[in-house]
Amino acid sequence: MATNPDAPAPTVYVRRFTLTERLLHWTHATAFFVLLGSGLVLYLPSLSIAVGRRPLIKDIHFWTGISWAGAIVLISAVGNRRALAATIREIDLFDRDDRSFLAGNSRAPQARFNAGQKINAILTAAFAALFLVSGLLLWYGEQDTTYRLSGTVYLHDTLMYLSIVIVAGHLYLSLIHPTTRHALRGITLGTVRADWAKQHHAKWKPAAEPEDVYPPVRRYLTRT
């Protein structure tokens, strides 16, 4: 078949997230919304009255929290720990360009994560840890008065309000904002367009994916 000079160049994809990172993200996201929904029913008087079934909702909230924490630990333990460690290292480091980006210079070249994404990840991790600690204290403090601290309810509530603001911003940037919403593909399928990566993450030098297919499928297809 002759090459058509007018045909667009094939889209090149680069890998942004491993399966481990994507599983962690979607486990966390799913648990967040189940916990938010059940938590609001427990918290808002109008919803408590409308829905009722408090013992059931309480069980859902508690066991979702436990399963969420267990799943995060499990995925991190059996998943691609090397990739995870690299991601954590990248999020940890803020260089001069990152600080310039945060100061309002959106043209400062960014690596795989821009500085805003790093802050989102750091806050999400810290909030998750605090949600877990305060949640366990709420549960256990009802039964053992030693663990009934005066600020537990306040902390758990405040984290909820702040999380809603952060998640709203995250959803806007990943679903609506034109220049960033392509990132949704990265956290879902693992890969993003090479030209998008180059434009928005100039300092990131990923290797091109030969084919945009799931690795075991690719291995199967290319076996001889």
Place this chain on the structure above:
Amino acid sequence: MPAERSQPERESPRENLGARRLGRAGFLAVFGAGVATLFYGKAISRVTRNVTNPLSDATGLTRLIPSSGWRIYTVADSMPAFDQTTWRLEITGLVRRPISLSYQQLRALPRAEQVSTFHCVTGWVVPNVHWAGVRFHDLLAPAGLLPQASALHFISAEKPYDDYLDLRQVALRDVMLAYEMDGKPLRREHGAPVRVVIPEMYGYKNVKWVERIDAIPHSGTGYWEQRGYDNDAWVGRSNGY
């Protein structure tokens, strides 16, 4: 899981120029602030309330969020509904004469009022709640307690909730069976038409939707006490309030 390539190559000269490990520092700072909130939450909330209360008033959130402090805790699938025409309060057990009061008869008993603070065992507090109701001395007089009685068993219309108070506890001067809260008849979610109010004890002793009071020889173990809560639920003996 196969090792996939995701690490950027660290070859660009601009890469990591002036890099600092701010991520871990930020994580620890936020986590530390959160843990401090566990212990100093009350003081912090007094400050933040000055900002958040006008904000929620201005946005109409006040009607939605429990800003006045009340949270509604229930144990059954739905709340008991109050019908004034059929509702009765039974007073039974170790009494000379078991009685069954209608809502009107209950309201005709001597009225008492008080302003007290409500403490939930989970940590939230509603200050200065204005209650109106009947003192137990006046409520129990028509039935007449027998000398063998030493405690009251409160049975809620919300099954299977119940709890116990001994006679010394119900004789405290700010304990009542309340039918009004903040100037209005008790609302459904607060236990309509009557609930126990004993401000010195945590909320779970303040039984809502009371439908029967049984005079008994010895105090028993209530709903939450069977699930590990203190039987003597005195506020402040345990949570430092």
